[in-house]
Amino acid sequence: MDIQEEIQALRRELEQANYEYYVQDNPSMSDYDYDHKLRRLEELEGEHPELITPDSPTQRVGGKPLESFTQVVHKVPLESLQDVFDYDELRQFDQRVKGVVPNAVYDVEPKVDGLSVALEYENGLFVRGATRGDGQVGEDVTENLRTVKSIPLRIPDAPSQLIVRGEVYMPKKVFHALNEERERRGEALFANPRNAAAGSLRQLDPKVAASRKLDIAVFNVQWAEGETFRTHLETLDYLKSKNFKVIPHYSAATIEEAVDRVAAIGEGREEFPFDIDGAVIKVNDLAQRETLGSTAKFPRWAAAYKYPPEVKPSKVVDIVIQVGRTGVLTPKAVLEPVRLAGTTVTNATLHNQDFIAEKDVRIGDTVLVRKAGEIIPEILSVVGEKRPEGTVPYVFPTVCPVCGAPVERDEDGAHIRCTGAECPAQLLRNLAHFASRDAMDIEGLGIAVVENLVNAGLVKTPGDLYFLKAEDVEPLERMGKKSAQNLIAAIERSKEQDLSRLLYAFGIRQVGQKAGKILAARFRTLDAIQSAALEELTAVDDIGAITAQSILDWFASPQSQHLIARLKEAGVNMTAAEQGSDQRFAGMTFVLTGSLERFTRDQASALIEERGGKSVSSVSKKTTYVVAGEAAGSKLRKAQELGIPVLTEEEFQNLLA
Incomplete structure (x- = not known):
């Protein structure tokens, strides 16, 4: 069988497997065989791109990003x-x-x-x-x-x-x-x-x-x-x-x-x-x-x-607080069981403190319940005439019911959050964020591995990652000796990450990648940031009063102090890298648009920032250059309208060199 015949045969088999699996719901090919055949097809098409056709199963994974949709x-x-x-x-x-x-x-x-x-x-x-x-x-x-x-x-x-x-x-x-x-x-x-x-x-x-x-x-x-x-x-x-x-x-x-x-x-x-x-x-x-x-x-x-929405009465037995993985405290009404849209409902979300206050929901109330969008149970109203004597308005907790840390209201007033850096309810999310590519970049520590570590009781805070041993990790599901060694090596390498990444990894509210870089460049050490007063923080470009207060509150938390101590004990770097001597882009602002062939967006942004420049997402009169790749759209048009210099990828590379 020649290459073209093999490609055509693989396509027929894979499309038949797709039809059986996704249309007939009766697969005859195992997942393993499907993945093996798809990988083989990808290899052949990679070696012979002239044989790729629009109907190939390999074209289902998605192509290059679009700038916009056209009308039909x-x-x-x-x-x-x-x-x-x-x-x-x-x-x-x-x-x-x-x-x-x-x-x-x-x-x-x-x-x-x-x-x-x-x-x-x-x-x-x-x-x-x-x-x-x-x-x-x-x-x-x-x-x-x-x-x-x-x-x-x-x-x-x-x-x-x-x-x-x-x-x-x-x-x-x-x-x-x-x-x-x-x-x-x-x-x-x-x-x-x-x-x-x-x-x-x-x-x-x-x-x-x-x-x-x-x-x-x-x-x-x-x-x-x-x-x-x-x-x-x-x-x-x-x-x-x-x-x-x-x-x-x-x-x-x-x-x-x-x-x-x-x-x-x-x-x-x-x-x-x-x-x-x-x-x-x-x-x-x-x-x-x-x-x-x-x-x-x-x-x-x-x-x-x-279909009319099905609405039925039920009684509020209790109001409990759940702490989500982002730290948001969400109240939930525990209801007497009621049948709605084909299922038995025993609880309904109360959304937030304002929702409870607006509808004046109290323990003991009779309420009208329906399923929003036939999926999520919600309370429509309180049946006032059925309210028992002696009920009192519900009071939201002032501390996290999971870890005891103080709670604070979002600046937009929508949610109340736990401020604990080591809150168990937020552990999965905090660990996944800490290890993510833009934070400490711990390769191999995805959400599935994080869940295994937490479920095994091996990690209770991000600081515990640095005290893991390969023999602790090896018995976990889908691990094995080599994977465990690779993970421990990746954790060890992350100790050398720059201070800016560590600041972002902490998950301090309002402190993203950009703010982390600004703070690291200005204060140089974690100790200096920790001891900075409010006035010192707000004096830094792009650090406003709300962000500065979030930083102060985070460092003041006993859980944050424990995490920092744990990381210091492990030898995690807490200083900023020395600024490079090449500052040719100092004071310049770049916007990247379209698909670049020689760099990813992150790589191009990093090269700009290493040379003292800024990479931003929107074009304005203050933009120095727009770097336009393939299929550049609205940002390129705006740059042309404003008369901002536009660089091709090759011109950008020459500027770097």
């Missing part, structure tokens, strides 16, 4: 549906339909709560995907849609042009895992799977979209050159034969059968892998649809039934 005019408009909110309105819809086509029958489908898209194929090859937008014009998100493994990149026996419509969604289990990971990293949580899917599909970096494991349910043929269909069910069978993942659907001969189907979908909503916000009722016969036509806004042959 839909060949066939992506219409929205008229909403109905009770069964009587459904029956009225049926009367209007039967008044025109008396023998109409229906198809009923769950209404996926995601993002509607159109997928375009030319001669069987996926060439473009666009969001619905306003129905007439959407955004080109082709590169992100390539990463959705249930979307076929090539379809068999295809017409010259095929356009299909589907709903991109984030599976519920993926949504929960993503939010858990974001919580570990201290990032804002997604409110619901729809927001997560929409945010993922509109990422300018397709690699981010690829990591989000989006899925799709296809539900309509928009255009099929040379194909004829009699019914909607025929189009769904056709889509299934082309390897699309088709929406679940049910036939209904009468409106009463349709109502029963809608009710059944609602009762079984927990069984679907995706969130639903209703059910769609469509006339099955396509000729009858043509007869019925559309209004200025909606087709007359379909309606979207929206």
Whole structure:
């Protein structure tokens, strides 16, 4: 078998495996075999880039970041549906339909709560995907849609042009895992799977979209050159034969059968892998649809039934405080069990102190509860007339219930946080941040290893990392002798990191990478920063009063002092590196835009800063140079408008040399 034949064979096997796994949910190839074959294909395509094609499974990982999305005019408009909110309105819809086509029958489908898209194929090859937008014009998100493994990149026996419509969604289990990971990293949580899917599909970096494991349910043929269909069910069978993942659907001969189907979908909503916000009722016969036509806004042959949010009363048994991995104190109402949207609810978030005060929620109150977005239980209101005598307003704690450190309110007033540098509740997040690439850069110490170390009781503060031994780590899951030795060596190397990285690793509020570098350059030692007064800190460029106070408060904490002592005992460097003699960029500000071939953004920024310059993210009149790589966009245009010098990557390299 020659190289080209092997590549084609691997592609067929991998695409079949994708279809079985992501569409049929019935895989026949093991993960190990899949990974081995994909790696082999990547090797062959790397050696022969001229043989790479757009439909290769290797193209699903995401390409270069985009500067922006371009607009797409839909060949066939992506219409929205008229909403109905009770069964009587459904029956009225049926009367209007039967008044025109008396023998109409229906198809009923769950209404996926995601993002509607159109997928375009030319001669069987996926060439473009666009969001619905306003129905007439959407955004080109082709590169992100390539990463959705249930979307076929090539379809068999295809017409010259095929356009299909589907709903991109984030599976519920993926949504929960993503939010858990974001919580570990201290990032804002997604409110619901729809927001997560929409945010993922509109990422300018397709690699981010690829990591989000989006899925799709296809539900309509928009255009099929040379194909004829009699019914909607025929189009769904056709889509299934082309390897699309088709929406679940049910036939209904009468409106009463349709109502029963809608009710059944609602009762079984927990069984679907995706969130639903209703059910769609469509006339099955396509000729009858043509007869019925559309209004200025909606087709007359379909309606979207929206499930009413289920609201039930329950009693607040207790209010407890949970400390998240970012230190935020979140109150939770413990409820008497109540059945909502198919599951038993025993607690509901109270968000923050202001929410409790606004609604005046007290222990013993009867409250009305619903599931926000059918996912998260929330309290709507207190039933005042059922409040027992003797209840008192809830008082928020002034110290962390986990570690006893003082708590403080965010400057924006939204959250109250624990200030403890060694708080056990924040340990996973603090350790992962401490070891991250921009902080102490401990290679091999990712979140999974951090969890293993914490679960084994080997590490209780970041300082404990420096007292680990290889024989302590070796027995852990997925470790072994060599991995343990490598990890200990990486921890040992991190002792020599610059003071600026250590400051960032501490996770002091308001002190990011930039502030860490500024403080290290000004004070030179950790002891000098620790003994600095408020006036000394605020006198430093870019260090404001809020940041200065955060620094003072952090160093004053007994937990912080213990951590510093532990790190000193381990021999961790606490001084700034000597400033390089090459300060040619002193006073200059650079903006990097587009894709650079010879440097990563971080590498280019580091080279600028090593020579005394600043690397910032936005273009202004104060910008000295803009370095423009491939596919530079709005920043380049703004630089040209302001008359700021623009450097190619080669010119930038010459400037460095």
